[in-house]
Amino acid sequence: MSDFFSDGFFNNINLQDSSNWATDFVQDVIIPRLPEAVAGHFPMELGTVLVMLAFAGIFVAVVPLLPLVLVLAERKVAARFQNRTGPMRVGPWGTLQTLADGVKLIFKEDFIPPQGDKVLFLLAPYVIFACSFAVFAAIPFGDGIPIPGDFNIGIFYIMAISSVIVMGVIMAGWSSNSKWSLLGSLRSAAQIVSYEIPLGLSILTVVMLVESLSMSKIVDTQSGGIFTWLIFRSPFTFIAFFIFFISSIAEVNRTPFDLPEAESEIVAGFHTEYSGMRFALFFIAEYANMFAVSAIGVTLFLGGWQGVLPGFDFLGGFPGFVIKTLGLVFLMMWLRWTLPRLRVDQLMNLCWKYFIPISFFNILGTGIWGLIFKEDNVWSIGISCAIIYVGLISAYAIAGRNLARRPEPQPS
Amino acid sequence: MDRYIRNIYKGVYTVLVGMRITIRQFFEPNVTHQYPYEHDFEKKRNVREIPKGYRGQLYNRIEDCIGCKKCELICPVDCITITGDKLPKGEQLWDSMNVIHLKDGREIIGLIEGEDKKLNLDEEMTVTNITSRQGPQEVVDRLEQSGDESRTQTISGSEVSRVVTRNPVVFYLDQFDIDMSLCMYCGLCTEVCPTECLTMIDTLEGIEYSKFDRTDLIFNFDKQEMYGKDEAETEEAAD
């Protein structure tokens, strides 16, 4: 253990990697285009910082469009699940509805509760907004697309940043001086803190197999087609994927884990008292979060931007990555419009009694798996896929037996 | 341990069953329609029409109203206001009239010739002094062509669904107001109306009549133009 620290675990964190692409960009793109007189005296450091700021600006301008699309998609998908059409009035097929809503929210009164904590109240939406967008910095979107935050501890950074969101939620709930908000924020705090654990543990199974925390390295190891995707690498990552997915739904406060904003219980939870643009920030952050956790799930388990087959581009590259991510987002919506909501103690039960033990079991299993198969080869992947296949088939068989007699006996 | 695994299994299984049901609905057609844009209820699989007899806005065909005040009495919320005087004896506007409901939905208001107490629906009947007709446009047109001059129409008894006899008007109406903001759409007034002139509009106009001002919801059914100054004209209109 002392070795661990004396080796300087924290010294090994290479945050400087992130500036490489910006330096490269300055050297390769900007300097050749400058007049020779200027090029020689071009301030590299300042240029690098400026390039990074410019990219950050583009990023901040473009990424909020994503929630705009996702909010509309959510409403349309929900409508389809319920035999409706969803918004239809603004723009063709209601496609500009979110834009109209956004404009409406901007012009609404920015209400601040007079008895509340004003500073925290004003700050909270920005904390949540900033944190949910900072996550995007470390996600590898595609081949050749620069990752602004390509640290060697990328996934660790994501975990750390997304944990800060709970601070914003507590700030919002506390400073609103509303009892419903307080209840919502306390629920949220308990929930997010609890679900970080199975989330982290299931990420750990991936990290154990890849032996790296770097997002780009995790993607690189999955380059050999669908069967080298980490979800099929071992039976334990298969289970870990589902735990990761469900925990991440809990992380982003969506049904069945939407207790912090449970409409039928505590009105709107921590953002009850917010209005106007501040409310819109919460909303955007929620959907950005949803996309972010799906993107992380795709990167960790579903091959990132790597395609289905090694040679082909099918489901690969940036479009493939987005398609896979939206697939997970759709799954989240599907779950949301199917399931009821858990109670707070059952939520904790699910986390502490089911997910965490299973996650530990997963880690144990992954360790043993790593001992048996020192390197990934055809055998290890074949055996893993066979185990997953047999498991699914037997589950299906049991389900078929249960289908014959309905699971719920009729009271006679 | 058995219970633990069973719980996991049950949770996953029931969630999947639910998801199967919702995804099936995902590919089902819509059940809603875009109301103000599709308000014509054009032929579409799931768009419905307003059924006949829907209880919409109250409408009084004032030229047939005899001012009996039955509707005002029965109204549970007092939304109908009628004021008027009794006419002096011998000055009533018309004698008894018959409202003849035909089986195709038309109504003819007139006087059945040679009417006695028992109406024989097997024979033809001649209606004279026809004052108003309702029904499909082509039917009204046909009636206009056939016998408007004489205001007489011969109808075979098999066409007739029922006949309502209307008492002679003895009441001079000053005011017939219906406050639709008070109305509770119970339809009791239309049931007691002896001449069936008070009806509820069962078309879109009877449903979509919202106003910006509450006072606009008080509908005046004015009989004043009917009681013209010219006595002869009045007779003409009333008959």
Place this chain on the structure above:
Amino acid sequence: MESTQQTESKIIELKPFTDEMVVNMGPQHPSTHGVLRLELRLDGEIVREAIPHIGYLHRCFEKHSENLSYPQIIPFTDRMDYVAAMNQNWGFCLAVEKLLEMDETKDFAVPERAEYLRVLICELNRIASHLLSFGTYGMDIGAFTPFLYAFRDRERLLLLFEKICGARLTYNYIRIGGVSEIIPMEPGSIDEQNYLDEIESFLDYFEPKIDEYNDLLTSNSIFSERTMGVAVMPAEMAISYGATGPNLRGSGVDWDLRRDEPYSIYDRFDFDVPVAKDIPELGAVLGDCWSRYKVRMDEMKESVKIVRQILAEGLPDGPVMADLKAVRPPKGEIYYRSEAPRGELGFYIVSDGTPKPVRVKGRSPCFSALSALQELSRGLMVADIIAIIGSIDIVMGEVDR
């Protein structure tokens, strides 16, 4: 010293004292089913006490009735339980008919055809009411989709009501001595046949849907976790609070006025009365939220059964209205009760021989069931309060009248 230490170590303060928080749930709240106000005294998420405050929808029905003639009161009964207005009409008309001493021996009995129409429409209305209850309960628990599925099916039923009485919600269809003739439907006519065919096609569509809803919500493990074993109302408690209808049967008391005190022509139909049972293998406890909810789901099937029997028999010929000149009951008083979707709906009417009643009192099933809330909710969580309100299926219009 040691012994005291031992005892002290045993007394772990499991429930440390925290400040109580008083929260007003309602009258504007998404899931208090209207304008119920609950004064919650909370210890964190735990509810120390939930005190219901009612009266936000009070419209003086009983006082109002004293100034109206009997037929005029019927539209006001629509406004009591607006989810099942047909049954409210019927409850009142039954009481007045009893007061008028209408029966077969008199010349103004309720005609056979009217009785059949009443049972037909009221059972359909019961389905509509339970559908709404199912949908809103799903929404209370957090599933929004069942709510819209329920409304999708309820819409078809409302269309049927609209066709026979001209209104979607406040029907004023059942009258003293028969049913309304506002939209005439000749016996044996093509209209009648079309109408019955439409009902048949609805039932064919709807019956498999009940199983689908059971799969979607009833047997869902999250839903059953939320409702099973929550707010158990034992049979004695249900009886002592005067809970009736599905709430009483959810506690295991086999009591249904349609079967045990048959009014109208219910004795001619063959139907079961669903009563909740302990189901240990599922985790359902007799008298919990799930049992009450499940009784409603099963009752829909029974209503379908009754309607199918009527459709098989066909409506009899004859008039739909008794030959009744004026409603002027003799001097006297009456209490008559019928089985509305939410339980025993009783009307107590005092007549002095004039066309207007001296006193009308409605015995609302929701009011009695709601009074049990305070005892049921003690020590549960905030989310459970919502589950209880949904499971006792209150309509504030009826509670406050």
